[in-house]
Amino acid sequence: MKIYESSVRKPISTILIFLGVIVFGLFSLRNLAVDMYPEMDIPSISVITTYSGANASDIETNITRVLEDNLNTVNNLKKMTSKSSDNISLITLEMEWGSDLDEAANDIRDAVNRVQSLLPDDADMPTIFKFSSSMIPVLMLSATADESYAALNKILDEKLVNVLNRIDGVGAVSLFGEPTREIQVNVDPKKMEAYNLSVEQLGNIIAQENINIPSGTIDIGNNTFNVKSDREFQSSDVLKRILVTQQNGRNVYLSDVAEVKDTLEKATMDERVNGQRGVRIIVQKQSGANTVKIAQAVMAALPGIEKTLPPDIKLDIIMDGSESITDSINSLSETVMYAFLFVILVVLFFLGRWRATFIICLTIPVSLVVSFIYLYMTGGTLNIISLSSLSIAIGMVVDDAIVVLENITTHIEKGSTPKEASIYATNEVWLAVIATTLTVVAVFLPLTMVSGMAGIMFRELGWIVTLVVCVSTLAAITLTPMLTSLMLKAQNSHTYKGLGIVFKPIDRFLDRLDEKYAGMLTWAVRHRTTVLVLSLGLFVGSLFLLRKVPTEFFPASDNGIIAAQVQLEQNIGVDFTAKIARQIDSIIYTKYPEVTVVSASAGAANSDNAFAAMQTTGSYIINYNLRLPRRTERERTIFEISDLLREDFDHIPEIRQYTVTPGGSQGGGASSASNVKLKVFGYDINQTNAVATDLKNKIAALPGTRDVHLSRDDLRPEYNVVFDRERLAYYGLNSTTASTYVRNRINGLTASKYREDGDEYDIIVRYAEPYRTSFEDIENITLYNSAGKAIKLKDVGTVTEEFAPPAIERENRQRVVSVEASLADGVPLGQVVEEINQLLADYTVPDGLALEVGGTVEDQQESFGDLMTLFLLIVMLVYIVMATQFESFKMPFIIMFTLPFAFTGVFLALFLTGTPLSLIALIGAIMLVGIVVKNGIVMVDYTNLLRERGSSINQAVINAGKSRLRPVLMTSLTTILGMLPLALGTGEGSEIWQPMGIAVIGGLTFSTMLTLLVIPVVYSVFGATGLKKERKKLARQYNDD
């Protein structure tokens, strides 16, 4: 017994099996985690090496180059970039997507071990650092305070950080810009000199006074007692009364030579939230933990935490990583529901019978639910890729059921009972149904094999659509006949009773449409040349249109976050930087009232966590994070606001350069905006700087670019204390001691730790601030030799002002400086890249330098290249599937004639809606290959059938067209309307998939209209030439005889 026969004869088993699948699917759905994207490991590993005291070029020669030469041998290495700055070398190895990162890390470790002996002795062991997506913050909170500000660090640490850390899945909670308490001993160098004291001596004395020494145990009688001498400072005031020396029989106390202050560390960072002093709290998740769950747990814990905090401390949310996820998922779920509704309406419109509609639409949930089982089994998540896949598949899953049901209805109309019809009608079409499904599979299965970042995105799409479509076919040949055998009545035509009256005009309309179309076809097959020339012209015309459609990589989406980095002149201190930050704050408040949270952090954090390492900070840099309400709740998009913000920055003279990133830079992956990089390769720093600056000005003049800046900072002025070795030797000093003296006086000497309530605070001895504010102050620093003799720094050395490159960047072992630019609102990437290429065409590059356009365009070219290969592969596969189905080379060729028109439709739709050709639109176009040939198969298959039954070519073509018009229109319309909600893109984060919807709708609409004319015409052309050939052959045979 065939599968469809068993299912009709055993309805209980059939129903229960599908019910089981649905239950399992719903169970999976309940347990599926929600996320933005499928899990992807960013294939990037860094090697960090520190070498104290070396400047950027020393680091480059001694560390970076040595390591780079060896790391170059690592397998699957795609790109190696490095940044050598003072004291530190950072090499980043970008691996091919999908390569095994653990293995790569091992290779890298081996390579590092091999060269370990070649590195300078003082250099630290290189650290291998694997970046993971768990480092992207899940939540960014801010805490602002008035009176409690000084104690904010301690309060937050105890009451917030510890509590949040206990939440399951929270990886790290770090504080930024928190005030740190320290005990300062600010010495007066003149008084010190008078008493013949040095900073080091003071430090020693303080360390010796602040000590606990266990002295052993004594036995008294039968008891043993511990003895200790506990001299640790009980309060910071004790310091003042420390005896430092005796002069002329008088005691000199610390307070006589220095000012002791129990205060907050001098801020290197000015952290403000909505203008108030505050602390930024960053919550990171454990690797593999679910963002949404953690964010929800943290949000749930916050009100409780807030109650335990002093009333003046206020917690705010700067960024909630889960919000955009839930918004996107909700809006996409809505899209899927609308698609479902549209498909039902289309089916009802054409069939006009609610039972038939019910049977067909039942295949939708049955097949969609299987994708949840797949996701659950493979550990996937409900993300925008998987949900969009459902939205894409929804219009296709009904196609098979429609074909089967249509044939069953025909049989019933001929007088079979529903049960007989269900079995034997399915028998007639089941192979054809499987064949058309194979063409869809031929398109989507190769998608799972795409490499690179696009591969990660489309693997899930490929699997889900393949699975769902296969299950829908299975349902169409089992569930559908089973249901028709039970539910359909043996009645011939509509009765138009009751509600059915609405179908009367619809039926009349459809009948008229059939007639009209048949008339048109009759005309077309008689004017074959005209039709072909016209359609060819249309296609060629659309190729010109393609030049008008710009390209981009990923459509940008408005997630309500704007990040900005503002750089002032170098060497500007944090205080002045903070002043400018306040000025910018007030501009934002007055001009952009829609911004709800303004988080500004000026200066550099001294924190050493991974998140800090990824951000560029400096005393002259302000990092902004702006938060806006949902897109639907405001009028201006983040892109418009970003452009306006840039104008505002232009009007502040202190700002040297800035970047505004709509979408934020930490959002990860696709949401952040595109950029363009022009890389200048070359060894000579001055020469490359000159070329890069020149190009920067030229690129800045292009209308589509914004925030143009160089990756390499200008040479930085610094004071260099150069000791004269001979003079040092004369005074009995060496360079190390002399340099340490200078460091202790300016940076300070950490003498000891002050302990209070289990926390430790540094006690720092250094020159009081007024004595370290000028060039002369450095020269006047007093050094002491071993004999205790005081020597002025100017006697043994000179202080010179120098300029040094702050960092040297390299890419693939070549020095590089890149000109980086963001794009203006609505300007597509391709347009700017083309402008830059034109600019470079007549730009003379000095000898030894090389230019290269990079940035997002690199990814774009790579992905577009991958997709082109994929496209060819898919076309070939589809051809093979069709050729085997028809056992003919000619038939698939006829069907493939529709493909160019699908692309015409895509270009036209993109052009009319002003949508750039992005990766997503391209995927849509590729999907069309499978969707549009389905129409062709239906037409050609039936024409062949009529030919075999003995009709003449033109008769067969016209009759087949007339009888297949409804199924073709129906399957096309279900797919088109299924995509409509996606193309309208109303929800949060839906901008990403909009181009796909537009491409598919445009392509399918256009190709369906033309398929209905062109395929019959081409068929009749081929058929006619075939006939002529046969006649000639026969004639020859006859003549030979």
Next chain:
Amino acid sequence: MKAIFISYNQALNDRVMEVLDRHYARGFSKWELTHGRGSIDGEPHYGSHAWPSMNSSILTIVDENKASRIMDSLRDLDRQTTQGIRAFVWNVEDQL
């Protein structure tokens, strides 16, 4: 004794079997899938791409009075459907 040869669209299988059962025609031989074509305007049944449907054929030997009743029932069935059913009756000369 009469022999009845019934050739019909396989979709009618259940209903033809029902006719035989109704008239207690116990014995029969059946070809589940047969090709065929009507003499006047009957659609071909070839199980091919162009003509996907198939026939079934039954040969049953029954008493004379039963044969006419079966033929009446088959005529009824033929009237109800447009899918062909044809039956032919002839004499049985001898039997084991």
